[in-house]
Amino acid sequence: MKIDFTNKTVIITGASKGIGKEIALNFASKKANIVLISRDIESLKKIEHHIKKITKSVISIACDVSDLDSFTDAIKTTEKIFPKIDILINNAGITKDNLILRLNEKDWEDVINVNLKGCFNGIKSVSRNMIKNKSGKIINISSIIGLTGNIGQSNYAASKAGIIGLTKSIAKEFGSRNINVNAIAPGYIETNMTKKLDETNKNKFINNIPLKRLGKPKDVANLVLYLSSEYSDYITGQTITIDGGLTK
Numbered sequence: 001m002k003i004d005f006t007n008k009t010v011i012i013t014g015a016s017k018g019i020g021k022e023i024a025l026n027f028a029s030k031k032a033n034i035v036l037i038s039r040d041i042e043s044l045k046k047i048e049h050h051i052k053k054i055t056k057s058v059i060s061i062a063c064d065v066s067d068l069d070s071f072t073d074a075i076k077t078t079e080k081i082f083p084k085i086d087i088l089i090n091n092a093g094i095t096k097d098n099l100i101l102r103l104n105e106k107d108w109e110d111v112i113n114v115n116l117k118g119c120f121n122g123i124k125s126v127s128r129n130m131i132k133n134k135s136g137k138i139i140n141i142s143s144i145i146g147l148t149g150n151i152g153q154s155n156y157a158a159s160k161a162g163i164i165g166l167t168k169s170i171a172k173e174f175g176s177r178n179i180n181v182n183a184i185a186p187g188y189i190e191t192n193m194t195k196k197l198d199e200t201n202k203n204k205f206i207n208n209i210p211l212k213r214l215g216k217p218k219d220v221a222n223l224v225l226y227l228s229s230e231y232s233d234y235i236t237g238q239t240i241t242i243d244g245g246l247t248k
Helices: 018-029 041-051 068-081 105-133 154-177 199-208 217-228
Strands: 009-013 033-038 058-062 087-090 136-141 179-186 239-242
Touching: 009 018, 009 068, 009 105, 018 033, 018 041, 018 217, 033 041, 033 068, 041 058, 058 068, 068 105, 087 105, 087 217, 105 136, 105 154, 105 179, 136 154, 136 217, 154 179, 154 239, 179 217, 217 239
Parallel strands: 009 033, 009 087, 033 058, 087 136, 136 179, 179 239
Antiparallel strands: none
8 A cells, every 4th residue: 555645735733742743754754745833843843854854845833723813824824835735633732630629720721722722723724725625634633531531631531522523523514525534542652641651550551451562653643644645535524543452
């Protein structure tokens, strides 16, 4: 199965590290035009420099995904360089964990605004371009926590569950426009988030995973690549877990 994204433009939020960085590198190897989005422009420039060793078709844009005007401006900047937007990867996400009795309103709102509203802002901002061109792929990064819930992560779980509902609804709205909208729900992946776990908790998680290991960012990036390609043209409105068999 050969996947080639020559002359295809992909926008990736949260692209400065972890899964987002791996997604960007994957698309670079397939000759896509790449737009890196994050609040951390310095980290983006480092990723951009690395990608330019593979392809010159890459730009970095500082953007707060939780702000619709900021996201809209990022799309306008993109369209000046790459007029047709083919793929949007809503990957940006944060955690601010606490038990509900200790969870303050700001931490609730911050997580919802970046994780869930950020997806809405991305979809809203690219929709006119994709509808005009009668094609597009939108992939929203959710989490298995949005399916199962988790102690101390009510804000994160709510945001990721909301992404799943958003995905299903927009897939129905955009289906007739030849735009596919899907979600990916990763399990425990080797990122900065899981590095914060102590060894006892990490081993506990691994023992519950049938494949007996954490996932790698590349595992998620490969699934993103598939859902962005022509091979997934009849898949929309779905949430695909990638968790080593953890969820039932």
